[in-house]
Amino acid sequence: MAKIVCKDLKKSYDGKTEVLAGINLEIQEGEFFILVGPSGCGKSTLLRIIAGLEGVSAGELIMDGKLANEMLPKDRNLTMVFQSYALYPHLSVRDNILFGLDVKKVAKDEQERRLAEAAELLGLTDYLDRKPRALSGGQRQRVALARSVCSQAPLCLMDEPLSNLDAKLRASMRVEIRRLQQRLGLTVVYVTHDQVEAMTMGDRIAVLSNGRIQQLGTPLELYNHPANEFVATFIGTPQMNMAIAEVQPEGLVLNDDVVVPLSAEDRAKLPAGTRWKVGFRPEQVYPATATSVHQVDVSVVSSEMMGNETLIFFNVGSELFTARWQGQHRVETGAALRVSLDPRYAHFFDVNTGALVRAAEDLDEQGARSTSVVDESLAARMEAAPAAPMA
Amino acid sequence: MALRSKRSLAGAEAAGAAAVAVPPKEAPGGKRSLAGWVYLLPSIAIFAIFVIYPFARTIITSFFATTPAGGLTQFIGLSNFITLFTDPLYTQAIANTLIYVVLTVPLTIVIALLLAVLTAQDLPGMGIFRTIFSATMGISVAAAAVFWNLLFNANSGVLNRIIEFFGGEGVGWLIDQNFALVSVSIISIWMNLGMAYLILLGAIKSIDDSYYESVDIVGGGFWYRLRRVTVPLISPSLFFVLTVTLISAFQSFGLIDMLTQGGPNNATVLLIYRLYRDAFVNFRIGSASAQGVILFIVIFAISYIQNKLTESKVTYQ
Amino acid sequence: MPFTKRKTRVAGIGRRTSRTGLIAMYAVLIVAAVVVGFPVLFSFSLSFTPLSDIINGIYIPTSLYLENYVNAFEAQPFAQFIVNSFVVGIVGTALQIVFSMLAAYALVFIPFGGKRIIFLVIMATMMIPAEVLVVTNFQTIRAMGLIDTYAGLILPGVATTFGIFLYRQNMMQIPGELKEASDVAGLSRFQFFIRVVVPMVKNTTVTLAIYFFLVTWNAYLWPLISTTNDTARTVQIGLRTLNSSEGMSDFGMMAAGAVITSIPTLALIFFGQKRLQEGMTKGALK
Numbered sequence: 001m002a003k004i005v006c007k008d009l010k011k012s013y014d015g016k017t018e019v020l021a022g023i024n025l026e027i028q029e030g031e032f033f034i035l036v037g038p039s040g041c042g043k044s045t046l047l048r049i050i051a052g053l054e055g056v057s058a059g060e061l062i063m064d065g066k067l068a069n070e071m072l073p074k075d076r077n078l079t080m081v082f083q084s085y086a087l088y089p090h091l092s093v094r095d096n097i098l099f100g101l102d103v104k105k106v107a108k109d110e111q112e113r114r115l116a117e118a119a120e121l122l123g124l125t126d127y128l129d130r131k132p133r134a135l136s137g138g139q140r141q142r143v144a145l146a147r148s149v150c151s152q153a154p155l156c157l158m159d160e161p162l163s164n165l166d167a168k169l170r171a172s173m174r175v176e177i178r179r180l181q182q183r184l185g186l187t188v189v190y191v192t193h194d195q196v197e198a199m200t201m202g203d204r205i206a207v208l209s210n211g212r213i214q215q216l217g218t219p220l221e222l223y224n225h226p227a228n229e230f231v232a233t234f235i236g237t238p239q240m241n242m243a244i245a246e247v248q249p250e251g252l253v254l255n256d257d258v259v260v261p262l263s264a265e266d267r268a269k270l271p272a273g274t275r276w277k278v279g280f281r282p283e284q285v286y287p288a289t290a291t292s293v294h295q296v297d298v299s300v301v302s303s304e305m306m307g308n309e310t311l312i313f314f315n316v317g318s319e320l321f322t323a324r325w326q327g328q329h330r331v332e333t334g335a336a337l338r339v340s341l342d343p344r345y346a347h348f349f350d351v352n353t354g355a356l357v358r359a360a361e362d363l364d365e366q367g368a369r370s371t372s373v374v375d376e377s378l379a380a381r382m383e384a385a386p387a388a389p390m391a
Numbered sequence: 392m393a394l395r396s397k398r399s400l401a402g403a404e405a406a407g408a409a410a411v412a413v414p415p416k417e418a419p420g421g422k423r424s425l426a427g428w429v430y431l432l433p434s435i436a437i438f439a440i441f442v443i444y445p446f447a448r449t450i451i452t453s454f455f456a457t458t459p460a461g462g463l464t465q466f467i468g469l470s471n472f473i474t475l476f477t478d479p480l481y482t483q484a485i486a487n488t489l490i491y492v493v494l495t496v497p498l499t500i501v502i503a504l505l506l507a508v509l510t511a512q513d514l515p516g517m518g519i520f521r522t523i524f525s526a527t528m529g530i531s532v533a534a535a536a537v538f539w540n541l542l543f544n545a546n547s548g549v550l551n552r553i554i555e556f557f558g559g560e561g562v563g564w565l566i567d568q569n570f571a572l573v574s575v576s577i578i579s580i581w582m583n584l585g586m587a588y589l590i591l592l593g594a595i596k597s598i599d600d601s602y603y604e605s606v607d608i609v610g611g612g613f614w615y616r617l618r619r620v621t622v623p624l625i626s627p628s629l630f631f632v633l634t635v636t637l638i639s640a641f642q643s644f645g646l647i648d649m650l651t652q653g654g655p656n657n658a659t660v661l662l663i664y665r666l667y668r669d670a671f672v673n674f675r676i677g678s679a680s681a682q683g684v685i686l687f688i689v690i691f692a693i694s695y696i697q698n699k700l701t702e703s704k705v706t707y708q
Numbered sequence: 709m710p711f712t713k714r715k716t717r718v719a720g721i722g723r724r725t726s727r728t729g730l731i732a733m734y735a736v737l738i739v740a741a742v743v744v745g746f747p748v749l750f751s752f753s754l755s756f757t758p759l760s761d762i763i764n765g766i767y768i769p770t771s772l773y774l775e776n777y778v779n780a781f782e783a784q785p786f787a788q789f790i791v792n793s794f795v796v797g798i799v800g801t802a803l804q805i806v807f808s809m810l811a812a813y814a815l816v817f818i819p820f821g822g823k824r825i826i827f828l829v830i831m832a833t834m835m836i837p838a839e840v841l842v843v844t845n846f847q848t849i850r851a852m853g854l855i856d857t858y859a860g861l862i863l864p865g866v867a868t869t870f871g872i873f874l875y876r877q878n879m880m881q882i883p884g885e886l887k888e889a890s891d892v893a894g895l896s897r898f899q900f901f902i903r904v905v906v907p908m909v910k911n912t913t914v915t916l917a918i919y920f921f922l923v924t925w926n927a928y929l930w931p932l933i934s935t936t937n938d939t940a941r942t943v944q945i946g947l948r949t950l951n952s953s954e955g956m957s958d959f960g961m962m963a964a965g966a967v968i969t970s971i972p973t974l975a976l977i978f979f980g981q982k983r984l985q986e987g988m989t990k991g992a993l994k
Contacts, residue, residue, distance in 0.1 A: 053888050074894030086889035090907040100893025151893070426897055427820030434811040434830070437867035442833045445844030452844075461847050506740055509733055516734075522981050523741045529973035530748070531926035533947040537966035538747040540951075541754060541959055549750065552765060584744065585977075586988075593985045613729070642839055645928040649951055663839050670843045671933060683840035694835045 002026040002062075003155060003187045004050060009059035011045055011211075019045050021211040022059070027189060029154075032181050034202035035191045038234070042211040044159055047191045051157050052076050063155075074103075078155040079148035083163055085140045087132040094128040097146045104151075111150075118146040121180070138169045145180065156181075158190045162197065174201055195235050199223070207231050229277060229354035232347055238282045238311060241321040244351065245278040252343060254278070255317025260294050260341045270343065271358040277349040282311070284345040284360070285323035288338040295338050303331045312337065446687075452680035459674035471681035484660045487572060491661060492640045494576035495583070499636050500629070502580070503587035508621060511595040521592065528585030532645025539578045540565070540650060565650055568658045575646050575659055582646075583639060587632045594628035595621060627701060634697040638690050662686060748970070755963035762959045776960035777968070780950065783961065785938050786968055789946035792858070793925055794972075796942055800862045801920040805913060808871030813901050815872070816879040817887055827876075834869040839929060846933050860934045861942070865924065871916050874987065878912040879905060915987025918980040925973050943969050 004027040011020040020042045027033045035043040048054040049061060052073035061068045063076060080086075087096050097118060101111050119125045122142040132140055141161065148156045161177070162170045178201050181188050192198055198205050199219045207214045207222065207230070214234075215227035226232035232240045243254040247270065252260040262270075288295035298314040298321075310329040314321050314337060323339060331337060348357040428435075453471055455463040475481045510520045530538070542550045543564040551561035564574045602620050611619065622629065644663045647653060653660040653668070662682065670679035754762060755776050756769035780786060814820070815827055845864050854860030882905065890900045906913075928944050935941040950965045977984070 048888075051888070051892060053891060073888075073891040078892065080889065080892045082885040082889060084883055084885050086883070086885040088886060088904055088908075090904075090910075100890065100895055103894045103896075103899065425820070427814040427818040427823065430810045430814035430818065431826065433807045434867040434872065435826070437807070437863070438830065438833055440848065441845055441864040441867070442836060442841060445841040445848070446836050448844045449840055461843065506737075509737055514730075520737050520741055521985075522978055523745050525981050525985070526748070526974060526977050527744065528984075529922055529926075529977035530970050531944050531947075531973070532928050533944045533951070534966040534970045535747075537947065537951060537962050538751045541751055541963060542747055544959070549767060581744065581747065589981075589985045590988050593988060638837065642837055644839065648928075648932075649948060666839060667929070671846075676843060679843055683843065686837055687835075687840050690837050691835050 003029045003064065005062040007060040009061060010057045011049060012057045018211050023213060025206055025213060025216060027187065029187055030185050032188045032190065032201060032203045034198045034205040035189065035208060036193065036195060036198040036205055037208035039193055041208040043191045043208045047157050047159055047189060050189060051078065051080050077153050078157060079151045079153045081144045081148055081156065081158040081161045083160040085144040087140055087143055089132055092128065093124060093130050093143050096132065096143055097150050099147060101150065114150045118149040121149060122146045137165055141165060141173060149184065155187045158188060160192055207234060225359045226347065227356055229349045232279050236281060238322045238324060240279040240281050241285065242277055242279045243316050243319055245276050247274045255319055257317035258296050258298065260296055260343065263293055266343055271348050275351050276357060277351050279347040280341060280345060282322040282324035285321065286340040287325060288340040292340040294340045294342045296341055298337050298339060300331050300333055300335045300337050302333050449680045449683045452677055453684045455677050457677040461676040471677050475678065475681055480657060481665065483657055484662050484665045487660055488641065488662045490572060491576055492637065494573065495579045495640050496636050499580045499583045499587055500632060503584055503591055506588055507591035507595050508617060511592060525585045525589045527582055528589060530582065533649055535578055535582050536646055536649035543574060566655055568655045571651055571655060571658045575650060578646055579643055583636055587636060590628055590632050591625060594625040598624050630697055630701050634693060637693050641686060641690060751963040751966055754960055755967045757960055759958060759960050776964035779958065779961040780964040780968065784946045784950050786943065786946055788938055789941055789943040792940055793943040795858055796861045797921050797925045800865060800924040801917055803862065803866040804868050804871055804920045805916060807866055808868055808875050811872045812875030812879050813905055815876050818897065830869055830872055842929060842933055849934055856935050856937055856940050858940050861931055861940055864930065874912055874916060875909060878909045882908055912987060914983050918976055918984050921976060922973055
C-alpha cells in the first residue's frame with residue numbers, strides 16, 4: 001500500500017494564483033522520495049501539506065489509506081526535520097531530542113532507551129546536557145535527526161535539512177541520512193533545491209516547477225530521459241547546453257551560428273521535423289579526433305581547471321556552451337578549439353513546448369565509450385601540449 | 392469527537408466553495424477556532440471595562456450637566472467647555488501647565504542625554520553612576536515630594552542654609568508664589584530623569600562601535616560625535632523619551648497634591664490637578680469630564696505628532 | 709596627545725579619550741551623582757537624626773537614633789500599608805504579566821479573524837491618559853463594591869498595552885518552525901505556550917516584572933481615590949496622610965516615612981537596573 005497518495009492536490013493562498021496546480025503522486029513505504037525544484041516551485045508547500053501544517057485547497061491527500069486533508073499534524077504519525085532544525089534554545093539536547101514524547105504517552109524508561117539508542121546512532125552521547133547554542137551546525141543537525149529517530153514515526157519529512165551546513169559536512173551528512181533511512185526502514189520525503197542531493201540520495205525524485213510536477217522518476221531516468229527542457233537543464237551540473245537547432249543542407253545549424261556536419265546516416269536518425277531545441281550534456285561535448293565526423297571549430301571564452309577535470313567555455317551563437325573533459329587541458333582564452341557535437345548524444349526538445357522529442361542514446365553504453373574517448377583525447381593532448389600533466 | 396465535527400465542517404466548506412477556482416484554506420484545525428479570543432479575553436475584558444467604557448462615558452458626560460454622584464441630568468452641548476475656557480482660573484491652569492512643560496521637558500531630556508552619553512562607556516565606576524542616575528525611577532511621587540520638601544523648607548531647609556552660608560538670601564521655594572512652580576519643576580525633572588536616562592543609555596549602548604571608529608578616523612571631538620553620530624542614531628529613542636516625558640508632564644498630579652495643593656494663590660494649579668479637584672472635591676463631574684476630554688485631545692495630538700515625525704524624520708540604524 | 713592605555717568601549721566619547729578628558733568626565737559625573745543622590749541621602753541621614761538637632765542645623769546623626777521610625781509607625785499604620793503595598797504590587801504585577809503574556813501569545817501564534825484590528829485598538833488605548841478615566845472607574849469600582857479592597861486597587865491596571873506590546877515584540881522573534889515542530893510532535897496550543905513560549909520570553913518577563921512592580925508600588929492617584937480607610941490603603945497614601953496630618957513639623961519622622969516607602973523600589977532598581985535598561989530600550993525602539 002502506498003504510504004502517501006496525492007490526488008490532484010491544489011493549493012492557493014489568495015484563491016487566484018496556484019502555488020500547487022494539481023499534484024498527483026504516490027510515495028511508497030520505505031522509499032526515499034525527493035521533492036526538488038527552484039525556490040518558489042511549491043516543493044516546501046507540498047511538504048507542509050503532507051505534514052498538516054498547511055491546508056489543502058482542492059484535491060485529496062491520502063495517508064496510510066485514509067483521507068488526511070483535515071487530519072491534524074499530531075495524528076499523522078510523522079516527524080519533521082526543519083531547515084533551521086527547530087531546536088528549542090532553552091532546552092538541553094536531551095530534552096530537545098525527547099521533545100513531545102511525553103505528550104504521546106511514551107513511558108519514561110522507554111524514552112530513556114530510545115534516547116540512548118538515538119544518541120549512540122548519531123554520536124551525541126557526550127552532548128546530551130548541552131544547550132543547542134553550545135553545539136556546532138553539524139551537531140545541531142544531528143540533534144534534529146535524533147528527535148526524528150526517537151519518535152519512531154515511520155514517516156520522516158525533511159525540509160532542506162542540509163542547506164545550513166558547509167559543503168564538506170553536507171556531503172558526509174548526505175551519506176549519513178541515507179544510511180539512517182535504510183537502517184530504520186523509514187519513509188522519507190525530502191525537499192531540496194540542490195539537485196546533487198536529489199541525485200545522490202533519492203530512490204525517486206519529483207521535479208517541481210510552477211506548482212506542477214515536471215517529471216517523476218529515478219535519478220538516472222531523470223538524467224537520461226528528461227521529460228522536458230526544464231528537467232534537462234535543472235538536473236546535472238554543469239547545466240546541459242541548449243541551442244536551437246535547424247536542419248540545413250550543410251548540416252545541423254545551432255543558434256544560427258555553429259554548423260554540425262551531418263552524415264546521411266545521421267540525417268536518417270534525426271527525429272521528425274526540421275527545427276528543435278537540442279541539448280548536449282557538457283561531458284558529451286568531446287574533443288574532436290582526426291576521424292570525428294561532427295567536428296566543429298569554436299573559440300574558447302574561458303576555462304576552469306578543476307584538477308581532475310577541465311571545464312571549457314565557448315560560444316554557440318549567443319549561448320555559452322560548456323565542455324567537461326576529464327584530466328587537465330591547458331586551453332588559452334581565445335584559442336581555436338575543435339570539438340565534436342554528435343547528434344546521437346543530443347536530447348531533442350519541441351521548440352515551442354519544451355517537451356522531450358527524443359532522448360540521447362543510452363548513456364550506459366556511452367559511459368563505456370566516453371572513457372575510451374577520454375583516453376584518446378588524453379593521448380592527443382599529450383602530443384599537442386608542451387607542458388606535462390601534473391599527475 | 393471534536394476532530395470529526397471539524398472535518399465535516401471543513402468538508403461542507405469545501406463543497407460550498409467548489410464553484411470558486413481554488414479556495415484558500417488554512418492548516419487543519421486552524422483559522423476557524425475561537426482560541427485566539429480565549430487567550431485575549433482577560434486583557435480585552437479589562438480594557439473594555441476600565442479603559443474603553445470610561446473613556447466613552449467621559450466623552451458623553453462632558454456634554455451633560457451632572458449630579459454630584461456623576462448622574463447625567465441634562466444635555467448642555469458645549470457648555471462645560473465654554474464655561475471652562477471663560478474661567479480665568481482654568482486659563483491660568485493652562486498657562487501654568489505650559490510653563491511647567493517648558494521648564495521640565497527640555498531640561499529632563501538634555502540632562503538625561505548628557506549623563507547617558509558620559510556613562511555609556513564601560514569604564515570603572517560606571518555601574519555605580521548608572522544605578523544612581525536611574526534610581527529616581529524607583530522613587531514615588533509621594534516620597535520625592537517629602538525628600539525635596541525637606542530640602543526646600545523655608546525655615547530650616549538645608550538649601551536656604553547653604554544659600555545663606557554663601558551670603559545669599561533664602562528663598563520661599565514652595566510658599567512663594569513666584570518660586571512655587573519652578574520648585575515643583577525642579578522636583579519633576581529630578582523624578583523623570585531616571586526613566587529618560589535609562590532608555591537613552593540603552594539606546595546609546597546599542598550603537599555600533601564602527602560609527603565612532605569612523606569619526607575617530609576623521610578626527611572629530613566630543614560635540615561633533617554627539618551631534619553627528621549619537622543624537623541622529625538614537626533619534627527614535629529620543630523621540631520616545633520626549634513623548635513619554637511630555638505626556639507625563641501633563642499628568643503631574645502627585646507633586647502638586649503633596650506639596651502645594653495648587654497654591655500659593657493658584658500658582659501651581661495644573662490641568663490635571665484642577666480635574667481632580669472638580670471631580671473629587673467639588674463633585675463637578677460634567678466639568679471634570681470636559682477637562683478629561685481636553686487633556687485627551689492634547690495628549691492625542693502629542694502622540695500623533697510624535698508618530699508622524701518618527702515616520703518621516705527620525706533616522707533608524 | 710597622551711592617550712590612556714586602557715582599551716575602552718566608547719559609545720559617547722570616542723574610542724580613546726585623553727587623560728584630561730577622562731578627568732573632566734569623572735568630575736562632571738561625580739558632581740551630577742551628588743546632586744541627584746543628595747535628596748535621598750540627606751533624607752536618609754535626617755531619618756536617623758533627632759528633631760532637636762535638625763532644627764539647629766545638625767543633619768548628620770551622632771548616634772543610632774531610631775525614634776523617627778518608631779514615631780512614623782505610631783503615627784500611621786505603616787506596617788499594614790507596607791503589607792497592602794506588597795500584596796497589591798505582587799498580585800498586580802503577576803496578573804499584568806499573565807494577562808499580557810496570554811494576549812501577546814494570541815496575537816502572535818494563533819490565527820484568527822480580527823487580529824489586526826484588536827491589536828490596533830489595544831495600541832490606541834495607550835493614548836488615553838489614566839487620569840481621564842479615574843472618575844468613571846471610581847464609579848465602576850464603587851458599583852462593584854470594591855472600594856477599599858485589594859481587588860479594587862488592582863483590577864483597573866491589570867491589562868497593560870506596554871506589556872502586550874513588549875511581549876509581542878519578543879514572541880515575534882520566536883521562529884515559526886518551533887511552533888510547527890511542536891505541532892508535529894503533538895503539543896497542544898497551551899502546552900506550546902507553557903513549555904516553549906513562557907521560558908523563551910523569560911528576559912522580557914524579568915524586565916516587565918521589575919517595571920510593573922515599580923509602577924504599581926509607586927502608584928498615587930488611583931490608590932488615593934479608591935481607598936477611604938486603612939484596610940487596603942497603600943504606603944504611598946500612608947505617606948500622603950502623614951504629610952498632610954503632621955505637615956512639615958517633624959522632619960525626622962517625615963524622612964523616616966519616605967525612606968520606608970522607597971526602600972523596596974530602590975532595592976529593585978539596584979538589582980534590576982541593567983535588566984530594566986535593556987528591556988526599556990527594546991520598548992522604545994519599536
